[in-house]
Each structure stands twice: as C-alpha cells, then as structure tokens.
Amino acid sequence: MLKQQRDLLSGLIRIHVLLHAAREPIFGLAMMEELAHHGYRIGPGTLYPLLHGLERGGLLKSAITKEGGRKRRAYRITTAGIKALDKARVKVDELHRELQEESPRQIRPLGGLGERGRRS
Numbered sequence: 001m002l003k004q005q006r007d008l009l010s011g012l013i014r015i016h017v018l019l020h021a022a023r024e025p026i027f028g029l030a031m032m033e034e035l036a037h038h039g040y041r042i043g044p045g046t047l048y049p050l051l052h053g054l055e056r057g058g059l060l061k062s063a064i065t066k067e068g069g070r071k072r073r074a075y076r077i078t079t080a081g082i083k084a085l086d087k088a089r090v091k092v093d094e095l096h097r098e099l100q101e102e103s104p105r106q107i108r109p110l111g112g113l114g115e116r117g118r119r120s
C-alpha cells in the first residue's frame with residue numbers, strides 16, 4: 001500500500017482494530033488476516049507500531065498469554081478505547097452518509113466570505 005494511501009486510511013484501520021479488540025482479545029497475526037479480509041494489506045512492520053501506538057495512547061492494553069507453551073501478546077480494549085470507538089462510530093456514520101450523497105454538503109462559496117472578504 002502506498003504511503004499516501006496508508007496515511008489516509010490509517011484511522012479506519014485503527015477503528016477496525018478497536019472494533020475487534022472490543023469483541024475479543026486480539027493477536028497480531030490474526031488481526032493482519034482480518035484486515036486483509038477487509039482489503040487492507042498491511043504487514044507486521046505497519047501493524048505492530050500501530051498496536052503499540054494505540055497502547056501508548058491508552059486505547060489498548062496488552063499482556064503476554066501462554067497457549068500450549070507458546071507465548072503470544074494479546075491486546076484488549078480499555079475503557080478509554082471503548083469511548084474513543086463510540087465517538088469514531090458517530091464520525092464514520094456521518095462520513096458514510098455524506099459519501100452516499102450525490103453531492104456533498106456545499107461548503108461556504110468564495111463569494112460568501114462576509115464583510116471581511118468583501119473589503120479587499
């Protein structure tokens with residue numbers, strides 16, 4: 001994925017991660033597969049820094065788990081993460097609505113700057 005494209009979509013990828021972490025503990029490899037299922041091809045070099053960033057920001061919390069002698073790091077959502085996800089849900093709904101519209105809401109036209117714009 002190109003950097004510009006990845007930058008544009010990185011917030012959406014984070015929301016996906018939080019959404020899944022809200023359902024169950026997530027692991028790096030399984031999360032990469034899940035994201036690939038959604039069409040995001042990102043490697044460990046992108047995903048792990050992203051997970052660490054979410055943990056540093058207090059939205060995820062990780063712990064080492066042992067399964068059959070294998071150690072894996074599991075990420076769980078925090079209370080702050082749940083709040084952030086709820087806010088993101090509202091924003092995504094709004095964006096989705098506007099994307100579905102034939103033409104997005106018109107922003108203030110150039111001629112409509114008001115008194116200050118008209119003086120020059």
Ligand SMILES: [Zn+2]
Nearest residue numbers: 016020034038
């Ligand atoms: Zn998903």
